[in-house]
Amino acid sequence: MLIPLLNRAPKAGHSLVAIGSIFALLQFARAVDPALSGLQTTIQKVYQEHSNAVVRVKVATEKQTGSGEPKVVLRVFSGFFISDKGQVLTSYMPPSETTRVWIEQNGISYLADILGADARTNIALLQIINLPKSFDFIELVENKTPQSVGSFAFAITSPLDFDPTPKFGLVTGFESHFAEVEFPFTYTRLSIPIGPAEGGSPAFDADNELIGIVMATLPEVNSSYIIPTKALSRITNQLKEYQKVRYGVIPIAFEEKADSYNQSKRVLIKSIVPGSPADRSGLRPKDILLSLDDTPADSLNEVRNQIFIKNPGDFILFKVKRDDKELEFAILLEPQEDHIQSTDTQGVSK
Numbered sequence: 278m279l280i281p282l283l284n285r286a287p288k289a290g291h292s293l294v295a296i297g298s299i300f301a302l303l304q305f306a307r308a309v310d311p312a313l314s315g316l317q318t319t320i321q322k323v324y325q326e327h328s329n330a331v332v333r334v335k336v337a338t339e340k341q342t343g344s345g346e347p348k349v350v351l352r353v354f355s356g357f358f359i360s361d362k363g364q365v366l367t368s369y370m371p372p373s374e375t376t377r378v379w380i381e382q383n384g385i386s387y388l389a390d391i392l393g394a395d396a397r398t399n400i401a402l403l404q405i406i407n408l409p410k411s412f413d414f415i416e417l418v419e420n421k422t423p424q425s426v427g428s429f430a431f432a433i434t435s436p437l438d439f440d441p442t443p444k445f446g447l448v449t450g451f452e453s454h455f456a457e458v459e460f461p462f463t464y465t466r467l468s469i470p471i472g473p474a475e476g477g478s479p480a481f482d483a484d485n486e487l488i489g490i491v492m493a494t495l496p497e498v499n500s501s502y503i504i505p506t507k508a509l510s511r512i513t514n515q516l517k518e519y520q521k522v523r524y525g526v527i528p529i530a531f532e533e534k535a536d537s538y539n540q541s542k543r544v545l546i547k548s549i550v551p552g553s554p555a556d557r558s559g560l561r562p563k564d565i566l567l568s569l570d571d572t573p574a575d576s577l578n579e580v581r582n583q584i585f586i587k588n589p590g591d592f593i594l595f596k597v598k599r600d601d602k603e604l605e606f607a608i609l610l611e612p613q614e615d616h617i618q619s620t621d622t623q624g625v626s627k
Contacts, residue, residue: 316429320443323431323481328441330358330413331433334367334389334403334477337377349376353474355435355491356380356403358414359513363405366490366513367477369394370401382409393516397461397524398504399476399492402516415479415487419510424448429483430467432491434475444469449500453581461524462508462585463578465489470499511586525589525610528553531566533577544574546597554609564597564604571596584610 334356342348356367365380370391378389380403387405394401424430428448433441446468453463467480471494478491480503489503504512515522528550533542544566549556566574569583570593587593589612596605 316445319429319483319485320431320445323485324433324441324443326485327357327413327415327479327481328433328443329411330415331435331441331479332356332358332365333381333435333438333474334365335379335381335386336370336375338371338374339376340374353437354476355474355478357433357477357479357490358412359417360414363408363412364392365389365403365405366509367401367403368492369396369399371396378403380405382412385409393520395512395516395522398508398512398522400490400504400509400512400516402513417506417510417513418486419507421486421488421506423505424465424482424488426450430469430488431481431483432467432469432471432475432478433481434471434478434491436472437474446500451578452502453578455495455502460581462582463505464493464502465505466495467491467501467503468499469501470494470496471501508582508585523589524613525584525587525591526613527555527584527593527608527610529555529560529608531577531580542576544577544580554611558606558608559604560595560597560606560608561599564599567596567598567603568594569596570594589613 332355334354336352336354338350338352339347340350352370354368356365358364359366370378372391372394375391378391379386380389387407387409389403389405392402392404426448430446430448432444434444435441448465449468450466451463452466453460465488469480469491471478471491476491476494479487480489480491482488487506489505490509491501492504493502495501512522530547530549531544532547533544535541536543546560546562546564546566548562549560566580568574569580572579572583574580574583584593587610589610591610592607593610594605595608596603
């Protein structure tokens with residue numbers, strides 16, 4: 278756009294305006310050029326340091342056709358090494374239906390076993406049987422500082438049969454639900470569109486550190502969701518130890534509402550499953566939730582995060598406000614498999 282403007286002679290009476298506009302554009306170009314150069318350098322650095330850890334994952338699953346005949350379906354994902362022992366994180370695959378799993382790196386295939394899988398978070402952990410001679414791995418930094426909206430984000434994907442491919446965008450939001458779908462914790466939304474076989478890709482920040490794994494796409498807004506590293510670390514540890522993720526359930530439905538003066542939001546107890554430990558504890562609907570284990574409960578996002586990091590059988594200290602009193606209650610986190618879901622209350626509700 279600059280060249281046509283510079284070659285166009287200003288008309289009489291508009292010369293000062295035109296010259297001023299040209300000067301402003303030149304100043305803008307000088308300011309933008311170093312910034313673009315810095316962005317390019319960051320993208321190249323992220324790619325060069327981590328592309329050798331990214332692999333293509335192929336999964337053969339057996340399903341029954343309408344006539345009852347078995348049919349083998351091939352699915353393709355991205356994935357990445359997380360240890361020098363050859364463990365790979367990727368997208369979910371049903372262990373009971375999977376007949377063969379392998380990864381591809383630099384055109385060579387390596388067989389893998391499923392160490393654990395979790396359908397709810399769409400994550401699987403693999404163990405490569407015969408390791409490549411050379412590969413890098415990406416460390417899970419559990420205490421990684423959270424990003425802010427507007428921060429740069431980068432991904433390395435393995436789309437279809439292409440080599441590892443860099444992408445970049447921005448951190449655009451943090452949600453623990455999308456439409457009617459509730460997440461077990463807060464996911465990070467990125468303005469990085471994800472296509473076929475790109476689920477399971479690692480995402481990084483401008484400091485070249487892992488910020489999560491791509492687990493869902495939002496094609497309507499050219500975006501994707503990632504599981505942040507803190508939650509991803511817990512999921513990975515549970516898959517290693519139990520081959521699944523152990524979820525705890527609080528049989529309470531929460532809701533987020535504006536306060537009486539419409540100045541801020543607050544979290545309230547909407548309903549409690551009758552007869553549950555939470556019901557017997559003394560908590561009541563319409564109690565205002567102040568904190569969980571002394572962490573402020575400022576939003577449903579924070580409530581879900583605090584519940585997710587606890588283990589089934591743990592107690593969570595609820596501090597609530599009822600009328601003008603502040604009260605505390607210790608609530609048991611029930612194992613998900615032991616909890617009978619009601620029709621209107623399922624753990625933490627929207």
